[in-house]
Amino acid sequence: METEGGVVLATERYGSAEFWKYFRKDGVMERRRDGGESRGNSIVGVFKSVFLPQGYPESVSNDYLQYQFWDTVQAFASSLSGTLATQASLKGVGVGNQEATVAAATVTWLLRDGTGMLGRILFAWRKGNKLDSEAKKWRLFADVLNDIAMFMEILAPYFPTCFTLIVCTAGIFKSIVGVAGGATRAALTVHQARRDNMADISAKDGSQETLVNLAGLLVSLVLIPLVTDNPILTLSLFFLFTALHLFANYKAVRSVVMETFNxxxxxxxxxxxxxxxxxxxxxxxxxxxxxxxxxxxxxxxxxxxxxxxxxxxxxxxxxxxxxxxxxxxxxxxxxxxxxxxxxxxxxxxxxxxxxxxxxxxxxxxxxxxxxxxxxxxxxxxxxxxxxxxxxxxxxxxxxxxxxxAGWDIKRTLLDWDEWRVEWKTKTN
Structure with missing residues (x-):
């Protein structure tokens, strides 16, 4: 085909991001862009290359971008809430208190981690098979439980006689959050992957979360001096971040459109x-x-x-x-x-x-x-x-x-146990 620029020899594209044409003109082959934006020659292109899966948007499900947006918002809010909870926990174990001993703080921390490990094992045993079939439900449950655990950690220093019990209970909740959140994230990654690219999606999700946590860290450096020894401001900010966290989680889970039956x-x-x-x-x-x-x-x-x-x-x-x-x-x-x-x-x-x-x-x-x-x-x-x-x-x-209608009937997310039974069609 001949155009004003010469004879078109070939065309190439990189997904929907870049389009190029090769021309022959005056005996020389030239390569020219035909719309789209460069992946590596602009700030937006570099950002997409670093934080989005290769081949985006064709390589992921249609709900990927909306889910990741709300997931980013909830991760940012959770990071700030976590900073407030961590400060309260450190204060509770004696950081800044001259009368507190290292041994007592260490014992409290070990008890919290130990009970959390037991909670992680028990929850995975009892509910592990539900996390695939009801991924959205348990994803939201994990985030609500995480907020409850952080609220308990913030309140714990004000109840010194029950401090260890409260932080151990919060540790159990957080261990459940770790199991449910990690497992359901994996289930959602399976849904989002459209080219057997689960590892790439998971890796880029980790990059996105790291960037959000870094932003949360920078904001936390400003917040910490303001909330220190100010319980009213601490609780006010915590409830604000928690409300944003829960709203973003609800929107994220609602945005997921799974084509398999549970x-x-x-x-x-x-x-x-x-x-x-x-x-x-x-x-x-x-x-x-x-x-x-x-x-x-x-x-x-x-x-x-x-x-x-x-x-x-x-x-x-x-x-x-x-x-x-x-x-x-x-x-x-x-x-x-x-x-x-x-x-x-x-x-x-x-x-x-x-x-x-x-x-x-x-x-x-x-x-x-x-x-x-x-x-x-x-x-x-x-x-x-x-x-x-x-x-x-x-x-x-x-x-x-x-x-x-677009449902995938080649596989299901139905919660089948492993028993298989053979029977006779006649019993007498």
């Missing part, structure tokens, strides 16, 4: 489909997803359990496999919807089983039946059989619809 997102999309046959997009479902840890009583769903948690007798086993040729079994025991999974089950089978479990859970939640146990148990199995019939009619159109 229990909450699948339940939201399924209930909408059963009401009016409309498939919610990932954006719509994520905006409705609850992001606060809920303590209200609901009908829990247990996935990947052993057989005895689904059926307790030969009669119940016959009821569970009745008209069922799928590689999973459902049952309702002790107020829980339980699902056994066969070893040959696919991801689509997992999604279908979860759809049935969600349906059963929603049917049981408002139920306050006072029927005798035998009748109630029979009605439960009738509900299970009805859920199979419902999925026989609706699941395939539902699955096609969610795939067309």
């Amino acid at each position: 229990e909450a997102r699948l339940s939201i999309v399924l209930q909408q489909y059963l009401r009016d046959k409309r498939i919610l997009s990932p954006q719509e479902a994520n905006s409705r997803e609850p992001i606060f840890v809920e303590f209200r009583k609901t009908v829990p769903i247990k996935l990947g359990v052993r057989l005895q948690e689904v059926v307790r007798s030969l009669e119940e086993l016959n009821l569970a496999i009745k008209k069922n040729n799928l590689p999973y079994l459902l049952g309702i025991q002790n107020g829980c919807v339980c699902v056994c999974l066969g070893p040959e089950a696919s991801v689509h089978h997992e999604i279908r089983a979860m759809c049935q479990a969600v349906r059963l859970s929603s049917m049981l939640s408002p139920q306050t039946s006072r029927e005798p146990p035998t009748k109630q148990q029979q009605s439960h199995w009738e509900m299970v059989h009805e859920s199979y019939e419902l999925m026989d009619t609706n699941f395939n159109p539902f699955l096609k619809g969610v795939e067309a």
Whole structure:
């Protein structure tokens, strides 16, 4: 192709950032920019190269920039709050007090670290498997708990008789924050990576956080002389930074749009489909997803359990496999919807089983039946059989619809345990 500048020999681009053309003119090949900005020849270009993943924005999810903006704001606010809490902790262990001993301060610090280590182990044991499936919820929980821990550290010096107990409790909270925050950050990085570039995204996230902490350090150098021996100003600034921290965290978590199903997102999309046959997009479902840890009583769903948690007798086993040729079994025991999974089950089978479990859970939640146990148990199995019939009619159109709407159905974030059960299709 020939232009005013000569014959175009080739074109090249660097993602969406730079565009170049090679021309032949008067027997010489020339290279010229065709729009875009240089990555390395401007301040903005250098900044992007240092702090954003390679190939941005094509190499990350669409919600990356908005999430990182609010994450930066919350990290800055948390850094300033942490400075106030650290000053209070140092004052509490005796820094500046001539009567305080090094041994007493060391013992207090060791007790705080020791209880924190135990808290880290126990939390990872009890909730580690929830941090992938409910990353947004536990991310926000970690930040709220972090603010509570820092508030306790600020108040601790004013209760000298309980100082050690307060800082040890705060240490436990902070250890939980470390586990939940680090694990959920990793889960969100997996979501943001679009070119198997999780390490690059994680590294650049670390660079961004380091820059924010450096800015927080500089501001803290100005704040410390002002708040020293001024508890009212200390608390006022702490509440201001905490409010900013919580608001930014809420906005950051809300900005994340995950295309994979967890229990909450699948339940939201399924209930909408059963009401009016409309498939919610990932954006719509994520905006409705609850992001606060809920303590209200609901009908829990247990996935990947052993057989005895689904059926307790030969009669119940016959009821569970009745008209069922799928590689999973459902049952309702002790107020829980339980699902056994066969070893040959696919991801689509997992999604279908979860759809049935969600349906059963929603049917049981408002139920306050006072029927005798035998009748109630029979009605439960009738509900299970009805859920199979419902999925026989609706699941395939539902699955096609969610795939067309942009959901990733090749993998899920459903909280399956590791039990796999094989059973005979006939028991007598």
